[in-house]
Amino acid sequence: MFPFRAFAFGILLAAGVMLVMFCLSAEAATAEKNLKEIHAWSGEEISLLRSLSLFSLPALPKDPSNAYADNPRAIELGKKFFFDKRFSANGKVSCGTCHMPEVNFTDKLPLAMGMGQTTRRTMPLTGNAYNAWFFWDGRKDSLWSQAIGPIESSVEHGFTRSMCAHLIADKYKKEYEEIFGKLPRINNKSCPPKASPGTGNPAALKAWNAMKPEDRDNVNRIYANIGKAIAAFVAQILPRPAPFDLYVDALTKNDLEAADKFMNRDAVDGLRLFTGKAKCTSCHMGPLFTNSSFHNIGLATTDKGRAEGIDKVLADEFNCLGIYSDAKPDECLELRFIDTNRAKYVGAFKTPSLRNVADRPPYMHAGQFKTLSEVLVFYQRSASRELEHNELTNTELLKIEAFLKTLTGPLSFPK
């Protein structure tokens, strides 16, 4: 007897399996369709995304004003200087006090705290060597010249360049001489520790002016070299690929499943807004998400920003055209063609890099905003002519924030 029951059961089973398989494949097809829909970018858009990814970051630019910029011994010595608290009046402040490696080389404070409180926020150092101008107002034109600025600030290190010369002679003589050549004789007569033209203290200036010109030159040279070593180290603080970079890499390889793991739908939508409607890439461009230029974005501030930075960098004895620079005058392009239209730059500050931005609150030059969402709401409402973000909805702000979070990645620096 033909087992009808079993036969019928078999047919039903087969039908069931086929149905399940059909559903599964339909689901897979839908998922694939969804992936294609979420991650649909034109060839032109992908090349724009590539221009923002770390894979487009060129090699470190040469700094013609610093002959020691890629000297391994200078990098090593610069790292020691960076974390050495003896370069401060109270023995408690080093560069690393405000630029803490564990928090993206910042301090998470609205206003930096050294010997006292400064008037601006600590700048993150990641990829800094790619800039043309340094500090929020661009009052320095090289990383080495920037590095020595805080040492003589009364609210930062509260030190003097003469004390630096003594410290080098006492504690770093051998290492210094291996890189920069023989140290001149440093004693209290040739180099009174309090002497300095850069602290704003009249007694320090008087002592400085009483020094012999060649002694002043010797101290300045040591001071500049300290900056050159610190700059060699700081230049090596670089961003490593973040989910956004890995996303772009996966897109380039047309691997949408991998792409989907690095950025979800909200983040992708946010990226579309960032590069499209919201026009963020007008200023936050390139793999470091900055144009390194200065803009007034309409923050209420009495700080004149770049308008004052222009005169400071032009008058700086440690600028690219100064005698402590290793560059030929022709090589100082940025300084030669500096825009001196001060009126244009009142209240303008440097566009910061957005690398690791979600990981280093607060925001703006004086820490005006505590969270990324506060920053985005400010941009949503701001009517400054230099900002053109179109009308953004609250949902769109959340998506942009989701995208910004994908810019958080590890840092590399000499350990």
Place this chain on the structure above:
Amino acid sequence: MIRKIGVILLGLVFLGSMAWTPVFDPVQAEVRKPTADADYARTKLSKGGIFKASYTSEPDAVPVNRLISWKLKVETPDGRAVKDAEITLSGDMPEHGHGLPTQPRVTKNNNDGTYVVEGIKFSMTGWWTMTFTIKANGKTDSVTFNLQLK
């Protein structure tokens, strides 16, 4: 009654016409984006038709956020080189109300009607204008090039 209705209607028409009158917006008026490809030409006659000017860029595809140099060629409209021009220039982003982040200038006269312009840097993507004011043979005229940077 009819008169009252007439007045009301008149009032409505007046209000309507107010609503339709285009409000003069100086910003809008100033920002008239170039639309045709021809507006982005690298060779142009100056405004008054006195000079023909063309530029080449180094690198050729104008980049954003990098110091670059241009070579400006100045001729008469019939193609004779203008060798002793005094040239000044300014860049502008009309939609944003600001110019270049640098102050470029002519750094070299090649004495063949071409001039080297150094220090050009475009700090943003978008629409830029570059205006050259050319003074030669006792005449002054200007030429504006449009650029759309991506």
